[in-house]
Amino acid sequence: MIIYIDTPLKAREKERINKYFGDSYQVYFTDEFKNDADKVDAISKADVLFGNPKPALMAQAVSAKWIQLFTAGFEYYQDIKTEAIVTNMDDYYSQPCAETMVGGMMALYRKMDVFGLLKEKKEWIGAPIRLELKLLEHKKVIILGTGNIGRRVAKILKAFDMEILFFGRTAKDAAMRTSDELTQKIPWADFIIGCLPGTSETKGLFTKEMIEKMNETAVFCNVGRGNLVADEDALIRALMDRKIGGAVLDVTASEPIPADSKLWVCPNTILSQHSGGGQESEYTGLVELFLENFENFKEGLPLKNRISFQKGY
Amino acid sequence: MIIYIDTPLKAREKERINKYFGDSYQVYFTDEFKNDADKVDAISKADVLFGNPKPALMAQAVSAKWIQLFTAGFEYYQDIKTEAIVTNMDDYYSQPCAETMVGGMMALYRKMDVFGLLKEKKEWIGAPIRLELKLLEHKKVIILGTGNIGRRVAKILKAFDMEILFFGRTAKDAAMRTSDELTQKIPWADFIIGCLPGTSETKGLFTKEMIEKMNETAVFCNVGRGNLVADEDALIRALMDRKIGGAVLDVTASEPIPADSKLWVCPNTILSQHSGGGQESEYTGLVELFLENFENFKEGLPLKNRISFQKGY
Numbered sequence: 008m009i010i011y012i013d014t015p016l017k018a019r020e021k022e023r024i025n026k027y028f029g030d031s032y033q034v035y036f037t038d039e040f041k042n043d044a045d046k047v048d049a050i051s052k053a054d055v056l057f058g059n060p061k062p063a064l065m066a067q068a069v070s071a072k073w074i075q076l077f078t079a080g081f082e083y084y085q086d087i088k089t090e091a092i093v094t095n096m097d098d099y100y101s102q103p104c105a106e107t108m109v110g111g112m113m114a115l116y117r118k119m120d121v122f123g124l125l126k127e128k129k130e131w132i133g134a135p136i137r138l139e140l141k142l143l144e145h146k147k148v149i150i151l152g153t154g155n156i157g158r159r160v161a162k163i164l165k166a167f168d169m170e171i172l173f174f175g176r177t178a179k180d181a182a183m184r185t186s187d188e189l190t191q192k193i194p195w196a197d198f199i200i201g202c203l204p205g206t207s208e209t210k211g212l213f214t215k216e217m218i219e220k221m222n223e224t225a226v227f228c229n230v231g232r233g234n235l236v237a238d239e240d241a242l243i244r245a246l247m248d249r250k251i252g253g254a255v256l257d258v259t260a261s262e263p264i265p266a267d268s269k270l271w272v273c274p275n276t277i278l279s280q281h282s283g284g285g286q287e288s289e290y291t292g293l294v295e296l297f298l299e300n301f302e303n304f305k306e307g308l309p310l311k312n313r314i315s316f317q318k319g320y
Numbered sequence: 321m322i323i324y325i326d327t328p329l330k331a332r333e334k335e336r337i338n339k340y341f342g343d344s345y346q347v348y349f350t351d352e353f354k355n356d357a358d359k360v361d362a363i364s365k366a367d368v369l370f371g372n373p374k375p376a377l378m379a380q381a382v383s384a385k386w387i388q389l390f391t392a393g394f395e396y397y398q399d400i401k402t403e404a405i406v407t408n409m410d411d412y413y414s415q416p417c418a419e420t421m422v423g424g425m426m427a428l429y430r431k432m433d434v435f436g437l438l439k440e441k442k443e444w445i446g447a448p449i450r451l452e453l454k455l456l457e458h459k460k461v462i463i464l465g466t467g468n469i470g471r472r473v474a475k476i477l478k479a480f481d482m483e484i485l486f487f488g489r490t491a492k493d494a495a496m497r498t499s500d501e502l503t504q505k506i507p508w509a510d511f512i513i514g515c516l517p518g519t520s521e522t523k524g525l526f527t528k529e530m531i532e533k534m535n536e537t538a539v540f541c542n543v544g545r546g547n548l549v550a551d552e553d554a555l556i557r558a559l560m561d562r563k564i565g566g567a568v569l570d571v572t573a574s575e576p577i578p579a580d581s582k583l584w585v586c587p588n589t590i591l592s593q594h595s596g597g598g599q600e601s602e603y604t605g606l607v608e609l610f611l612e613n614f615e616n617f618k619e620g621l622p623l624k625n626r627i628s629f630q631k632g633y
Contacts, residue, residue: 119432122591140416144419169477210621271439277435281446284450
């Protein structure tokens with residue numbers, strides 16, 4: 008059996024995989040190959056593919072019986088037709104994403120980024136900064152998305168006795184279901200938190216009109232996909248002109264954020280550089296999940312976290 | 321009736337106070353006086369004192385029937401003997417302090433201070449930083465103190481499903497009551513969070529031995545009083561030598577932190593500059609609490625938040 012692995016693993020995880028599979032399997036790591044032509048040759052013969060090769064390479068996985076993605080999102084594979092069972096990482100990144108979102112919100116409200124800069128300069132401000140701090144307690148929140156990340160963000164924010172409303176197309180407890188309902192509710196919110204996956208329905212869902220309807224102290228947060236924001240320039244202008252209170256952005260339209268992007272100089276803005284899903288045992292954990300699913304695959308048992316490229320979930 | 325006010329209020333709050341008292345009362349603000357001699361003259365005649373003059377001045381409040389402090393702590397008045405009713409701000413600063421503590425912990429774990437520095441430099445790191453992030457979820461915490469701040473910190477941390485143990489002399493649910501019990505439990509903890517007021521019993525309570533017993537990834541946090549730490553140099557060395565995982569310090573032995581203090585260059589350290597109790601409506605809120613208590617005082621009703629300088633609570 009041939010196994011092709013296209014994930015950014017460290018030596019320790021590669022060793023774990025090699026030890027697990029031993030000599031009974033042929034295991035290829037993508038960085039063994041010098042060019043795409045060599046990769047295509049191996050991918051096309053692989054029975055199992057672990058990872059996220061670029062779509063043109065993924066399309067060549069013609070022998071695959073099972074594809075295990077190392078991401079939760081997979082919208083860039085929507086045109087790939089495959090007979091293989093496809094599984095993703097489902098909830099694996101949800102808690103780290105939720106902690107980065109709430110961490111970013113708290114950093115903004117309690118000026119942790121500012122204290123980091125002051126420490127670098129060995130500069131004490133002390134008492135005068137106290138009146139610039141805000142409290143999460145009792146604030147009003149709209150969470151866009153009723154999936155794993157949104158639910159985990161809500162769980163944490165409830166500990167601050169915040170008022171939380173969900174926007175979602177289908178969830179029973181969503182307070183808003185349509186773009187119009189969301190737009191109407193925007194002025195109510197102190198925080199609007201994007202926790203949506205990348206699909207054709209979520210692209211551009213957060214419109215320029217919604218930004219304009221935010222109140223002047225409200226904060227926009229986004230941990231799903233950067234393209235949730237229909238017009239990032241409008242968001243940047245609102246931040247620069249202090250028409251809104253701030254932003255916590257784990258994801259943005261372009262990543263890396265270009266050096267000449269105005270995002271870098273927006274006030275009251277936390278840029279967490281798409282680190283949201285990260286944690287110290289990220290790679291170890293995803294290898295364990297792959298191997299756990301491989302045991303099921305080998306035994307002909309149902310695999311965890313099945314998805315469909317075409318359906319988008 | 322003479323009212324003497326020694327709190328750092330802004331024009332808006334002074335206006336509120338002047339409007340409230342009108343011409344029926346003589347209201348003095350401490351910044352009206354050029355020197356201590358003039359202050360003493362007014363303080364010694366005051367029936368009501370609102371604020372925290374330095375102890376030598378507080379000792380001159382010989383006519384006071386009621387003293388309303390604008391702080392929760394008051395250990396520096398322990399030698400003042402007064403016939404006046406004394407009240408403090410009790411729980412007023414607890415939620416801000418708890419939010420700064422948890423905000424600092426999240427900032428450290430999710431690198432919000434680092435992202436602030438990177439933003440300043442317009443520098444993208446992205447994916448490689450993910451493996452340096454940590455999760456609060458399921459971590460183990462010792463909270464020193466079972467008062468308002470400790471309880472509020474615990475309430476928030478429970479939303480991360482953290483294991484929480486309290487250290488406290490008398491609280492029924494405290495898992496540790498003595499210094500020995502605390503010392504023994506230290507290696508278990510991922511976080512040790514000081515939420516204790518300044519009293520003779522809490523001074524130096526967190527010993528050098530406890531720092532030495534912390535595990536190498538554990539984080540020390542402190543939002544009570546800087547003198548909780550018996551040997552700040554030992555804490556600094558542990559941080560510099562990476563014997564412990566980090567620190568979140570709202571309070572320190574010297575405030576402001578001197579420019580030549582090693583604290584400024586300790587790695588994995590958040591210094592929030594004694595801002596913990598702060599929030600945008602801090603001054604407004606404390607004036608409202610003073611006026612609410614004044615209504616009680618005027619009517620001869622019991623006052624909120626009575627304390628005793630000598631007893632320390």
